[in-house]
Amino acid sequence: MNVAYHAGFIAGSFILLAAISVPLTRFRNGSSVLYALAAVVSGLAMLSSMAALSRGVSLQAVLPFGLPGTGMRLELDALSAVFSIIVNLAAILASIYAVGYGRFDPAPRRVLPFYCLFLLGMNLVLIADDAFTFLLSWEFMSLSSWALVVSRHEEKENRDAGFLYLVMASFGTLALLFGFGILAGESGSYAFDLIRERQLTPFAASIAFLLVLIGTGSKAGLVPLHVWLPPAHAAAPSHVSALMSGVMTKVAVYGFIRVAFDLLGSPAWWWGTLVLVLGGVTALLGALFALMQDDLKKLLAYSSVENIGIVFVGLGLALAFEANGMNAAAAIAATAAIFHAFNHSLFKSLLFFGAGAVQHATGTRDLGQLGALIQKMPATAVAFLIGSVAISSLPPLNGFVSEWLTLQAILLSPELKDWGLKFAIPATGALLALSAALAGAVFVKAFGVGFLGRARSHAAIEAHETDRFSLAAMGAAAMLCVLAGIVPGLFVDGFAPAVALMTGAPMPDQSRLPWFTLVPMDVNRGSYNGLLLLLFILFTAYGAVIVIHQFVSNAIRRAPPWDCGYPDSRPQTQYTASSFAQPIRRVYGTLLLRARDFVTMPPPGHVRAATFRVEMRDLIWEKLYLPVSGSVLYAAEKLHPLQFQTIRRYLSLVFGLLVFLLTVLAIWL
Amino acid sequence: MALTALTIQFLQMLLVLALAPLLTGFVRMVKARLLRRKGPPLLQPYQDLLRLLGKHAVVAENASWLFRVAPYLIFGATWVAAALVPTFASGLIFSWSADLIGIIGLLATARFFLALAGMDVGTSFGGIGSSREMMIATLAEPAMLMIVFTLALIAGSTQLSVIAQVFAMDGVGLRVSLGLALVALILIALAENARIPVDNPATHLELTMVHEAMVLEYSGRHLAMIDLAAMLKLLLYVSLIGCVFVPWGIASPTSGPLGYILGLLLYPLKLVIGGVLLALFETSIAKMRVFRVPQFLGIALMLGFLGTLLLFVSRSF
Incomplete structure (x- = not known):
């Protein structure tokens, strides 16, 4: 099969769906029909990618449009196919979820067309085989997702999130544009085949690497380029949040892998160190910020930042191993990264679906208004619990497997010779462990405050279970989380062709091992079996x-809570989201977040209420973004007089600039 | 052959379950004697568990199914973890199903559900316990992982059986990194098992309590399961320190019946020594404020990190 059919089918179907979506909303259940069709298209796209992956061939095509001379080049190789499966699997789930959830959308016409185009954009990025097509699809993906972020534009918060996203996306694409410019060189050969053949000087390769790291990192949410991500992901409708957090970040990871592992050839020694440290810092800060959130969707979005950090730690390790010629170890690290990307797309989608169901059932996503939802939304609670266990990287679910593989890769690293890595890798290992433990706290908080305890508001008491389709999507995602946890070997084997393409050698074949055991190198070095556990x-x-129920006792007596003899019937006396985070805020936050608690107590005898306020500062925002935006505003202020000139002045300015540039050119040459 | 291996694995599972309350009782007894009290009899924990099992479970009116399921899950995960640590024999038939990282993961799973159970009824004591437990976990888990790194880099494996065999047979010698790891592991074992100076297993109604605050709403058979899991966890940590730092006498699959008998005789001895040392330590130190715990565990984290770093610099440390 030709990849042109694959691309043509996806593009044709999604554009058709986008076109019919607006008239379709006139009908009752029109949006449900559309989402169901989108799920079918995504499903077929996934099957086609699976077929390409299992046949082990790389499909190529050149279409007669795009850049003159280059054309629109498409390729579906193993790496594209694996990421295409990740993207389309989550897209199926999100579309099924939206069959139910989309019915409650207040403005479906602002969502439906862009939803289809967003799915199309992500699919096209994965199969682009020249820089022009890649950037075009990338920008297509960014803009369509921006439209989805501002679909509820009535709220100022969402408009601000959209603006910030637009600025950061443009900045990222700009970096990518320059990066591909360097990769293409003077000859301007934008086809990926030609880029691969070119031998860049180490300096040029490093500059291109940095630019691509900035471009893809800003989309993936690497610290310090992550600031746009939590507000934007929280602002979008929940099925779109799931796609943005679970999938679009993976497309960014794909872009990084494509350039750093495939196009750039052999990596320089410090690339791995940089990516590794950035990943570790991202994981820690993401988890810490997530713990401080009271908004359920923002909490999930920050946790995406954390997980992207873990993926990049794996990629950094793989780069470092590859630079040192340790391909077997690089394969383990790369497998860990791809596996974690896959896992994250599953459990993050699942959790966003749950958050959407909660938001629909209660009208709020503020954890301070929730509580006891396990009684009112039992099925959603079970799914959310499975997602929470999985994302906290706890055995026997899937998050643990990819984290475990990353740690196994770290343990192979003392053989590396660079001194920078000898210090960076153990430190990153500690950061990784810290972020995993913090993630556990984050999800004890999210589930414990949101679903357990006593209801904190009337809305939470009145909550109701969500619809069948949403539950089906959540159930499927939860089952996949369990499946990937207990038979990880099958998934590792599935990713093997992509890993072979990245690092030159796949991990050893896992399918012959008994009981689906996972053995990265040697059974005496370490093995893991989720199924048995x-x-x-x-x-x-x-x-x-x-035994206990049979032979001893199974009697239950219901009684009021004991609470050490001091029960208080008011739900306000429970621990809140903020008070749950207080011990950790006090331990880590005083340094990293400059968190301070302000307590004012009225003097004895006064009847004034006591107040409590927490102040936290985002140092990255203050030290990095505010100066930049301040200087842009300052420059704009200064350049403002240029805006209202006569035509003569403008012409003389243009003339002056021309003379200046010609002079520069004359001196330069 | 497979039958023998299965029998030994089964024996190990039963052994840890049977010995766990005894170890707790023994530590309590030694502590009492050190304080010149008579203390409860050695077998008291068994009687406590039996009594709790027989009682009605009193469950809060608004408790969800999670509250009732969690004790069994916690017990299951802890028991499996404890059964995977080599006690009298290494190289058991299921030892490859989880390495040391997996064992820590299982304990983390148990903790996750315990913390959730603490928040289920929605009381302020449950919340305080859960949030503090997770705070302690964020320090103890990375520190524990650093120790795993240290051990794994020396032994070339994360598999606990292999680590024990390498340490017992090959004579890794006295190493700086191992010393650091031992100190760090003891600090973590104290924190993880809610012992003094981090937490006090014998208090109620004290604002510094952590573990007891989480399980405050539990009673009857549910409480028995959680208590048994806590006892298993204590046994696990003592066994872990034993199998890594005093691995002598642990039978390996090649050592024949005599080796197994020797292992079975030596293992209780190690537990006794560990229990006495724990009791001695606990009676000679005061409970610390809860926000001193980060510093206490920060030491463990730094020691573990230092040990790993030394091994990254040179394999001979």
């Missing part, structure tokens, strides 16, 4: 239940 836990736990 799950069975053991279930057997022992269930065995205990059976």
